[in-house]
Amino acid sequence: MTAGFDALPRRERLHARVTEALARRVIQAEQNAEPLVFPKEEILCQQLGVSRTVLRESMKVLADKGMVEMKPRAGTRARPRSEWRLLDPDILAWQAEIYADAAFLRDLCEVRLAIEPTAAGFAAVRATPEEIAEIENSLREREARSGSANGEELIELDLKFHTAVVAASHNPLLKELSGIIREPFRIALSITSRFPSTVQLGLEAHHALLAALRRRDPMAARRAAEEVVGLAMLAVEKAIRTRSRKKSTVEQFK
Template identity: 35%
Template sequence: MAGPSPFLIDEPVSQLGRNLTYGLLDSIGRAIVTGQFDNAVFPTEAELAKQHGVSRSVTREAVKMLTAKGLLSARPRQGTTVQPTSSWNLFDTDVLRWMLERQLSVDLLRQFNELRVAVEPEAAALAAQVAGEDDIKRIDEGLQRMQAAERGLDEPLDADIAFHVAVLRASKNPFYIQLRDVVSTALRTSIRFTNRIKGRTADVAEHAKVRDAIASRDPAAARIAMRRIIGDVLDLIEVRLPSDE
């Protein structure tokens, strides 16, 4: 009897390969960010394959992806080396997630929110000028989710993130919009941190002021309202910094 056609397993094997690659990417990436390779020679592809029980092709692909993220450098006759933090792509959501997960860094949260305060108030001001009705509807839906979360009917983190991402999208600026994944990733840590200090979730009334200003086509008010939200976060972080450094 003829055996099964090899073509029947192509897709499952392909999917398995992708899962193995991303699993290895996550494992090595986290190890690099947490300093496990500091002052140590980075393993060869053959050694990594053996250590993790995967094929050389899976290892090669994971190393290639980590190189693209700025964590590794592979050069002829020099091998593969871990790059300094200054070379890492901090706008890559995997890199940012690994950095935030390695140990809660209040200083990193401050730096992230300094980026936010430079971007989100201007995005809100732009949204007040150019947002369409669908954009304002999404912002309003985010606010409604925040209100529902206060009553225990939605997830506070997801609701808060939905609001801020909706404002970025409403700016119509492609550079601001592409920051949505970075903002979403980092906000998950930032919001947990600030909520733990405040003992409550985000101030819905302050977020409503941003929504109202955008809906009223008032760029100055939108900018001020968003700056106040992020400024409050920065104030909380500055208060906490001396005891966490």
């Protein structure tokens, strides 16, 4: 080993780096809408400077995610995006990084629109007083710091609010689903936070949601959560429209 190579962070394991490198080639081919057939393992090992063990382990991971197909004699080729496991955390991360365009953010918001109102409805019935207190705390803290803190902190507090609401639904599946889309959600929030009027309306909706939880009113909680997510979607749509002429990478949103 120790072939002369790069200054990449050694902190990341070798197979993780190889996996990501291969995934990027698949994603790029998908964006260019061109088929991709990898060279045979021996050649690929030489190109990447790794052993077959590492290469194969990485390919196996990608195959498990549905991104490539390995067949004897026929080589390894990229599969269309429709076959990918889009909810896989890794793919979601790579997507958020590369495909952070209108369609992806819209799809993401729609998943939130599915999850959060439902979770809020169940939370209204099942939340413990402690959980409601935690939800309230994150909201109050966010308001208290809305002038002083930086955007990062405010987004973090907003995330905490939403996470606490979903957790209060006492449904581990909903909770995990919410966790899976947490990172892309953070990006969406960073967009939303750039529209002060929306932020203001959003805060009111947050309060309405909290009040509904306190009243143990599932329907009102649902509606309030729909309002919260709906406002976020509007902001995302607005951001997308105003930037639709630029190239759509995540950079423009950071």
